[in-house]
Amino acid sequence: MKLLSSNNYKKEFVTAFPGDDSGNLTPRQTPGVLYSKVIPTPVEKVTLLAWSAELAQELGIANPDDELSLAILGGNHVTDAMYPYAACYAGHQFGGWAGQLGDGRAITLGEWETHKGNSWELQLKGAGLTPYSRRADGRAVLRSSVREYLMSEAMHYLGVPTTRALSLVATGEPVLRDMFYNGNAAFEAGAIVMRAAPSFLRFGNFELLNSRKETDNLRQLVDWTISRYYPHIQGEDKIISFFKEVVERTAHLMVEWQRVGFVHGVMNTDNMSILGLTIDYGPYSFLDDYDPDFTPNTTDLPGRRYAFGKQPSIAYWNLGCLAAALLPLADKDALVAALETFKQQYWQKYYAMMGTKLGLDQVSRLDTDLILQVEKTLATLKPDMTIFFQLLIDLPLYMGSAEEVAAYFNESLYEELTEAQSEQLYTLISAYLERLNKNTIKRQASQELMRKTNPRFILRNYLLHQAIEQLNEGKTELFEQLQEALKDPYSTKHNAFFQKRPEWATQQAGCSMLSCSS
Structure with a gap:
């Protein structure tokens, strides 16, 4: 040391x-x-x-x-x-x-x-x-x-x-x-x-050099980045291979954000890592209630360019900007072809990830319909994303009525379900249980897969807000508790934080919406 x-x-x-x-x-x-x-x-x-x-x-x-x-x-x-x-x-x-x-x-x-x-x-x-x-x-x-x-x-x-x-x-x-x-x-x-x-290299490092027509500096930066961070890439087509790998890493990152319900809030190209890392934590948030249109950034209103559900498409757009920056060094058609691999990469990784969140042994073409049904139902009912998937882990293998299903998931709901919403949830859960019965892995293995994929603790904005307020008062207890809880997000050790966003936090500054100064 x-x-x-x-x-x-x-x-x-x-x-x-x-x-x-x-x-x-x-x-x-x-x-x-x-x-x-x-x-x-x-x-x-x-x-x-x-x-x-x-x-x-x-x-x-x-x-x-x-x-x-x-x-x-x-x-x-x-x-x-x-x-x-x-x-x-x-x-x-x-x-x-x-x-x-x-x-x-x-x-x-x-x-x-x-x-x-x-x-x-x-x-x-x-x-x-x-x-x-x-x-x-x-x-x-x-x-x-x-x-x-x-x-x-x-x-x-x-x-x-x-x-x-x-x-x-x-x-x-x-x-x-x-x-x-x-x-x-x-x-x-x-x-x-x-x-x-x-x-900390970003897409924007390469964009700047291209915009200034500093081609020699651009080539030197690309070669240096490949030799230092992608040393396995060799050959005449190394720039295309490099870009393909950045595309793959970025697709993986987007899937991981969607998995845990993370919303970056300001996905500008200068905030996109060339290594596929999450970088620059500003007006971010985890989803509380499941809403694909949620953005935590006041600067992102009213267009919601960087909303939760739009993050993958924005990543694709940003990769297009990086491809444009590399045009002086590589063939345009090859760059475009590499860029277009993002869609297949993303959806392949995304469906595989959702399969593990649902505890499926594998994801077939038919399972994609179930996954889409899950997304549509959650977007309609807007339950707490984290709590909903935790409840799904221990779901009884028989649920006899819509009322029984609604009661089981009540802990995750921010509002009482209408009759139509209860029926929609019951239809989903019935289809899901039918699919579980076809699993080739045992129930315990399925549940273990889900526990490794679905976090039980997330760093919610209202908890951060409370910790910051206490620190400003010279109190460190909650700040220290959060430091310990975040190290073990998939366990049941920190159940004190396993609860929905409280009502008071819905409109509280620093809890629901933030600015780029956050």
Whole structure:
């Protein structure tokens, strides 16, 4: 185990590509470079609020018990072995080209090499101004930082590909934020998250270089990305093979989001990982009541571009933007053909995933009709998604009437069913039980499959809201409880959190709807 303050960090990204070494923090365009050197802006007082001991163990990082390591987590110290920088990238935001964006409040300190020989980028979010902060201050508030820290780790334990979070610190400084962009700005407690990932490269890194016609830099970035993160890809068609694998990883990620009911909230191309990871946790939410049209992001209204049910199609659209960025380097028809594999990849993976959620031994063509019936019924009845699938695990093998079925699933319902809805649910459950009777695996094996696929604990927004409010009052109990519960989301150990969203949270700011500042 090595201290953050004494490690010999690698600098492969900044060594490989042109950058702006001036350290100038003035917001500006930076053509011709892929990053700008940025020294974090010191804060008043660094206080450790959370430390992911499991991730630290995996990476070989010692606890930040020494003064210098703690100072690093708050941006108050940079070692001689580090080269802190903000990456430059672009993106499509809400369907429109936004031009240069870049790390506006994220600063990568360096690359940490693990005992296995692979490297992880360590990045501070909220550590001050960068040349890409535009009109912002480069800071982050406790509210958004708690959400990022907890959800990064929650997604990991759910088995969803994600960036990670190593630490959360308070800065002792107030940060001015207009939470809903409605003119009601207020000071909030400041905080910084240390994020970790093999890479934070996004679709937007490649889009920027193409938009600026920096073909040599684009080719160099693609070759570097393949050699570093896709080393098994070789040959003359390696760019097409690379893109195909990004398509496959992205399809897998979308299926995993749908499996657990996760809604990202802001699927801009600059928020899409080239490694197929969940990246940039802002106005996200898990589904409470099942609603394909749900978006947690106030900025996404009224169009609901990034609603739960639209996420796979938006991923496909975003991959199209990445394909367009690669056009100077690869054949158009081959790129289009690779892009079109997304649909088959997604639906094949999706139906297989739904089969495991339902405890089926295999998914046949006829089973897809059942899966569609499940989706349609849930969209009509809008039960709590997590609780509904948990109840499905222990469903009695005989349900005699619509009333009996409705009573069994009552724990998951937010509203009393109408007679027609009760009949619709009964029809579904009857068809489902008939299908279970045809399983070639035993009931116990089917249930075990379902328990591994359907989470029992999810990090609901109202729980996050309560934990944040308590932290602002100096209370840590719920925050600590959530840190433990998220590590074991498929067990029954944390049944205190196994309940529907309370009525008070339906319209509560920070529980139902959030903004991009969240």
